[in-house]
Structures are given as structure tokens and as C-alpha cells.
Amino acid sequence: MGRVFLGYENGKQKRHTIYGKTEAEVHRAAQEFRVKIEAGAFAPTTRDCKVAEYLEQWLEIYVTSPPLAPKTVKSYSEQTRNHLIPSLGSIPLRxxxxKHVQSMMKDKLASGLSATSVNGVHRVLRAALSQAVKDRQTVENVAKLTKPPKVTTRAEMHFTQPELQKLFAAAQGHHLQYLFCLAPYIGLRLGEITGLRWENIDFPNQTLRVRNQLQWVDGKPTLREPKSANSKRVLPIGELVEMLQSQRSMNLVNGWENKMNLVFVSSTGNPLDPKLVNKHLKILCKKAQIREMSFHSFRHTTATLLLGAGEEAAEVMNMLGHSQISLTVNTYGGVLREAQKRAASKIRKAIDHGI
Incomplete structure (x- = not known):
């Protein structure tokens, strides 16, 4: 056994103890340890803790204080306490x-958890372990060395033009008629369109500013800033202002109190719960005799139709408020490839005709 002197902390000597089978082995390990310390590389100087202990510390220090968005805090806390701690909590962090992480994901899939949910659990663990490396609590982020389950892209889940026509017809007279009719033209997230306020609509210039998103935390609606800087955007709406004017007339006729000054509200004038929106959409899909899809399919519809019409991926990224163009390309790669094939065919025809 050997000890490496690390100076003083709070007036007391700080040492790191090393064990080995022989004196030479301990001496060599001590030298390597000191080199790591002097080079600033990771070298654990504190006791190892269990995964559960570190995850609880991570939630308290980095997730809830200073607080992230309430929805994010709730999601991180639930996934940590419902999945990560029960499965990995008893293992020493270092x-x-x-193998532990990969087995955990395999077990979660076997228990019936969806691939999307398992990916979410993996992302939370990866974030926590990245901080553990920065805190010099562990050598590397082992979650980065694992492969989460493949999630089937939802990009193909979009409304076709005939389906939209049938849906619009079925929505006539419904209190959310203009919400569903406007959605495929502008590609807003559900929280963004339900958090849209009248002061965000510029009728003279025919533009719409995305400045808020409506979130429900512990059963209460709250307006928060969009999820990223790119999500704050101004969209031209042209003739769509007529829909919004009709919506404003509906609000005035019904005399809804509407304290948040929201564009779209429930049949009682309250902020819209996302579950309620999707419930009404599925009812209307059934009435229109088309495939039942979620509100998010409107966003996929916007992107798919734009890319299919030859719009640049960068413009679609800006319209959707994606933080990176890679997100747009990865999500709608299939549509882009089809658009590129058509473009290549046009080039060949142009050259063949002697332009």
C-alpha cells in the first residue's frame, strides 16, 4: 500500500491511497497517478459513490437548481427515478x-417500454454521466459507448393533400376549425400554436411571430419561451390572415374571457390542453374517414410538402424552427432524396435537350 500526498485541504493533509500486489507495482501506480494529477487529467481523489447517489445529486444541482424548463425538470426526474435508479442505482459509479447500460435498455424494451421512451432514458443518463466526467467523478461517459434502440422515423406520418381536404371539410363549424386548417400551412409545434397570442399577429404586414409556447405543468397552463433561439421566428402568412380574422370573430362572438389573450382556446375559452387537441383531431379524422394521426403530423406535412416541391432544406429548417439543419435532413432524408432525384432528372433532360 502506498499514499500520494496531494497537499492540504481545510488545513488537513490530503492523500490518495493506492494498493497493489508488490511494492514495485504500487510505486509504478503512484507515479502514474501523480503524472495524471500534474497533467490535469482525471484521477479520482474522492470516494466512489453509487450511481443512485450521483443521479440524485445531479438532479438537485444541475437540473432543478438553477431550474431548467418545468417540463424538462419533470421529464428528467421521472426518467431518473422511474428507470435509471431502479436499474443501475446500486452499481458504483466508476x-x-x-454492458450495464446496454443490458438496462434491453430489459426496458423487454418490459414493454417503447424504443422512443428507452431512447429518452438513454439521453438522460448520457447527460448525467457527461456532468459526472466534468465533476471528475468518473473517467468516461459509458452511455456514449452504447447503442440505443433504433426509433422508426415519424416523417412518413403526414397528411396527403386529399386527406387535408377531407379533414378541412369535416372540421367546418368545429370550435378548433381554424387551428386545424392553419396548422399544415405554418408547421408550428403544438405548444407554439396553442401559445400563440393576438399580439403575435401582425395583420397589416401579414406575419406571425413565434414568441411563446404553452406548457402544462402539474395541471396548470404556463407560457414559456420557445425551446431554442431558432424557434423564435417570424413567418409570412399572406392570405392566411383571413383564417385568423375569422378566429378572432369567433372569440368575440362567444365572449370568452381568455386571460392570456390566446388566439386558440377551448370551447369554454380556456388554454388548450394538448391531449384535448389530439382527441378532437382523432374524432375529426374518423369523421373524415382518413387515417388517425396526431397534431405533430401537421408539422411533418408542412415539411414534406415543402421539400417535395423543391424548397431548400435550410428554408424548411428556418420555418420549422429547427436548431440545426442536420435535424431537418435526418428527419426528412427520404423526402429530400426524392426531391434530389427529380432535380437530377430535370438536369439530365435540360442537358439532353441542348440548353
């Missing part, structure tokens, strides 16, 4: 291996 002994956590890729």
Missing part, C-alpha cells in the same frame, strides 16, 4: 460499464 464501475458502471457499457
Amino acid at each position: 464501475k458502471l460499464s457499457p
Whole structure:
């Protein structure tokens, strides 16, 4: 056994103890440890803690204080306490291996958890372990060395033009008629369109400013800033202002109190719960005799139709408020490839005809 002197902390000597089978082995390990310390590389100087202990510390220090968005805090806390701690909590943090993480994900899938949910659990663990590396609590982020389950892209879940026509017809007279009719033209997220306020509509210039998103936390509606800087955007709406004017007339005729000054509200004038919106949409899809889809399919519809019409991916990224163009390309790669094939065919025809 050997000890490496690390100076003083709070007036007391700080040492790191090393064990080995022989004196030479301990001496060599001590030298390597000191080199790591002097080079600023990771070298654990504190006791190892269990994964559960570190995750609880991570939630308290980095997630809830200073607080992230309430929806994010709730999601991180639930996934940590419902999945990560029960599965990995008893393992010492520095002994956590890729095999542990991969087995955890396999077990979650076997228990019936969806691939999308397992990916979410993996993302939370990866974020926590990245901070553990920065805190010098562990050597590397083993979650990065694992492969989460493949999630089937939802990009193909979009309304076709005939389906939209049938849906619009079925929505006539419904209190959310203009919400569903406007959605495929502008591609807003559900929280963005339900958080849209009248002061965000510029009728003279025919533009719409995305400045808020409506979130429900512990059963209460709250307006928050969009999820990223790119999500704050101004969209031209042209003749769509007529829909919004009709919506404003509906609000005035019904005399809804509407304290948040929201554009779209429930049949009682209250902020819209996302579950209620999707419930009404599915009812209207059934009435129109088309495939039942969620509100998010409107967003996919906007992107798919734009890219299919030859619009640049960068413009679609800006319209959707994606933080990176890679997100747009990865999500709608299939549509882009089809658009590129058509463009290549046009080039060949142009050259063949001697332009």
C-alpha cells in the first residue's frame, strides 16, 4: 500500500491511497497517478459513490437548481427515478460499464417500454454521466459507448393533400376549425400554436411571430419561451390572415374571457390542453374517414410538402424552427432524396435537350 500526498485541504493533509500486489507495482501506480494529477487529467481523489447517489445529486444541482424548463425538470426526474435508479442505482459509479447500460435498455424494451421512451432514458443518463466526467467523478461517459434502440422515423406520418381536404371539410363549424386548417400551412409545434397570442399577429404586414409556447405543468397552463433561439421566428402568412380574422370573430362572438389573450382556446375559452387537441383531431379524422394521426403530423406535412416541391432544406429548417439543419435532413432524408432525384432528372433532360 502506498499514499500520494496531494497537499492540504481545510488545513488537513490530503492523500490518495493506492494498493497493489508488490511494492514495485504500487510505486509504478503512484507515479502514474501523480503524472495524471500534474497533467490535469482525471484521477479520482474522492470516494466512489453509487450511481443512485450521483443521479440524485445531479438532479438537485444541475437540473432543478438553477431550474431548467418545468417540463424538462419533470421529464428528467421521472426518467431518473422511474428507470435509471431502479436499474443501475446500486452499481458504483466508476464501475458502471457499457454492458450495464446496454443490458438496462434491453430489459426496458423487454418490459414493454417503447424504443422512443428507452431512447429518452438513454439521453438522460448520457447527460448525467457527461456532468459526472466534468465533476471528475468518473473517467468516461459509458452511455456514449452504447447503442440505443433504433426509433422508426415519424416523417412518413403526414397528411396527403386529399386527406387535408377531407379533414378541412369535416372540421367546418368545429370550435378548433381554424387551428386545424392553419396548422399544415405554418408547421408550428403544438405548444407554439396553442401559445400563440393576438399580439403575435401582425395583420397589416401579414406575419406571425413565434414568441411563446404553452406548457402544462402539474395541471396548470404556463407560457414559456420557445425551446431554442431558432424557434423564435417570424413567418409570412399572406392570405392566411383571413383564417385568423375569422378566429378572432369567433372569440368575440362567444365572449370568452381568455386571460392570456390566446388566439386558440377551448370551447369554454380556456388554454388548450394538448391531449384535448389530439382527441378532437382523432374524432375529426374518423369523421373524415382518413387515417388517425396526431397534431405533430401537421408539422411533418408542412415539411414534406415543402421539400417535395423543391424548397431548400435550410428554408424548411428556418420555418420549422429547427436548431440545426442536420435535424431537418435526418428527419426528412427520404423526402429530400426524392426531391434530389427529380432535380437530377430535370438536369439530365435540360442537358439532353441542348440548353
